[in-house]
Amino acid sequence: MSLDARPKSVGRSVKRVEDPRLLTGQGAYTDDLRPARMVHVAILRSDHAHGAIRAVDTTGANAMPGVLGVYTAADFEGEIEPIRAPSKMRDYKMTTTPLLAVDRVRYVGEPVAAVVAESRYLAEDALRGIEVDIDPLPAALDPEAAAEPDAPVLHAEFDSNVILAREFGREDVDAALAVAATTVAGRFRFRRKSPLAIENRCCVAEYNGGRRELTLHSSTQVPGILRDCLSDLTGLPGNAIRVIAADVGGGFGGKASLYTEEILVCLMARKLGRPVKFTSDRLEDLSSTSQAFDEIVDATLGFDAEGRIVGLSADVIGDVGAYSIYPWTAALEPVQVVSFLPGPYDVPAYRGRVRGVATPKVPMGPYRGVGRPAAVFAMERLIDMGARKLGLDPAELRRRNLVKEFPYRAASGLIWDQSAFVESLETVEKVVADEGLRDYQATARAEGRHVGIGYASYAELTGIGSKIPAAPGMPVTTGIESATVRIDPSGAVTAIFGVASHGQGLETTLAQVVSDALGCRLEDIRVVQGDTAGRAYGTGTYASRSTVLAGGAGTLAGEAVKERLLKVAAEMLEAAPEDLDVHDSRVTIRGTDRQLSFRDVARKAYLEFGRLPKDLQGELEETRLYDPSVGTTSSASHVCLVEVDAETCGVKVLRYVVAEDCGVVINPMIVDGQVHGGVAQGIGAALLEEVVYDADGQLLTGSLVDYVVPSASEIPHMDVLHLESPSPTTLGGYRGMGEGGTIGAPAAVANAVSDALAPLGIEITEVPITPERLFRLIHQKT
């Protein structure tokens, strides 16, 4: 078999190495850990949106059975530095997140006091023994009202609730819109969401006083960020802290920030000399895990007579909640809305203004898609509104405006490298034609049914390198990852990464990459990830970065080890390294049957070290760092067919197709699974999911009865079509793809519902499109 024809691991749907343990109940999720002498924390949370704490009386709780301690902020005074997410952005106001509330509470669900007891049951019982006296303070719940100069301020040290403001753009957009042949405008409202992983947040801290070592097990996406942050906050050196995220039950961004409970358990474990666990329940998750996408986008889009975009202007208000989240800052989500609003289109003139407004709600943080779901919702709605006004097919209007020459500098400053913008659109357009979906719609309309077709095209920047900070002046660098690859004396391969899988199957995909780089069998590789012990620096898994960054580092390290291996093998075989092949964990002299196993070479390298020439002496181990420098463009077009039931105002998604370009596909099965899951969350965002606070700031969606996520009945069969154009800017040609589904689906569904209701003159401008909202829209019009 020639070298090129030999099957590579990359590109194959290999079965996941994670699955056997997860399928048999042998995963190691954080809540499964029960170190000897472990105790449990329960958190007393604020039931006021905004208030002054007059007194916290813990005497009752202290006397309750099994209680080891009851803590308030005062008990940790001087033990940690203030938790603040810095930024170099002009006009940024840096809030301080208290470990436990000090003097003020600023959202329902904010931690006020903590009980440690022998069991979770006893700890929760003891919460009833804490008396908290809070004087309610006025608060502005609505972000527009909160942005007004006379609104009551949430943080007394600032004169306004507007804690960040930015503006992007180019050319004179007002002049461009003034001469536009056609303009469309809308006020688009994307309602607040919860990432809602099925595993609630959990953390366990162990402190070894003799060795002065702290170990934090956490259901986190970012163990590296936690270790470095714990070091900064506690003053412990990094080598005394180990953060482990073993099996993590989903994250979606909700587990990608620092949580005060993670610091609390560490400080308590050090105080008590016993392991301390915190396990969130679902109410706590919905009232304290970071939330997302809460934005108002006021936008105007102008076209010339041929339907070419001439200008786009937008004012965005992001409701960032009570605190600027660590380490991302409150800017992360709303600023990306204006960064990505022009989308994959050629927009010559643009102005995007954004303000982030503090309100008494759960802090806004990263959630799958960050900024882009709201941006794409607004832009794709405007495109469809434009198509209706211009009398053009919505796909045709997209085709006229999609960027066709790369690299392209978008109006907000982002650079799009080569990506299949037009190809993805034409692929889904072909599905609509081949399946006769327009005919189906026409027939349905003739029967009095409301059926619609919706497109959404988008581009996203993934695998972002060190030149593009997620937020300027942020305390972490997200642009690099490293990998160590080693062969031990048994011939087995270990690959150690700083990323942290929480369901994506990175143990499998990264093994595929290393297998090809090194020439070993997949089953000979053990991937180690989610543990800070293995890496000097490495942040974790978020922002569609792990395949690109860790994959790149793994490729470089694997190739470097292979080079070492070849030199030793060449010496043993008395051959030239260039005459050797490495595959299936064996080194062969090309064209002969003379070969050595990895074990043979490794035993020589280690056990007969002294007999090797000096220049061959060394471990079969290499570490490499990878920085993709900028980032790479992933893109897709979605199309869906929906039917609106005019009686129940329910929306049923009948058909869903995604054509996407994520560059070289490592494992098609896993890529499809990621797209399916992303689309399902996007359909949830479009039709069901909404975090609701009442006028007093009380959370009304504190259970899964009230915060509704899609079940199998609401999600249609989906088809995913791959347009594999290798990224020109990343090693291996990979692009990130974990978030795309969630970015496109809200827009596609909203466009389809608008198309279905076009005869009634209804344009969807708010998601989720709940039956209540649809009822109001339909009955206002008829």
Add this chain to the structure above:
Amino acid sequence: MRVSVRVNGTAYERDIEPRMLLGDFLRVALDLTGTHFGCEHGICGACTVHLNGKSVRSCLTFAVQADGGEVLTVEGLGTVDDLHPLQDAFREHHGLQCGFCTPGMLMTALELIERQPDATEDDIREAMSGNLCRCTGYQNIVAAIRAAAEAMR
């Protein structure tokens, strides 16, 4: 209170508080951590186990209600070296990602296949609608259950 239960064919006796949930009993008292809690209010289905041959939510069932009964959990299906056909189908069809909801999915699906081996896609989606998954979009779970029903015939 003293409780005697057979779990996955093994007899256990423990002294517990009457308020202890069946899920906590399995996870904490018996150290069978394959059963997971996702909501603790009966919606997500992650904690589903079989009690006396029928699926129950172990977050809505007290351990004392299982006294004298037979419980089947995910640990009672197959092993890593010898997966149950249903587990094997989930692996083959990529019916899991983070794996947290999976034990509950398996237990609900097993009951469905035993009750209705010829379930259609719509039947499966309906029957599984009480088990939430946030990773997969359900498509591959449905495919896995169809394949398992076929394999187990």
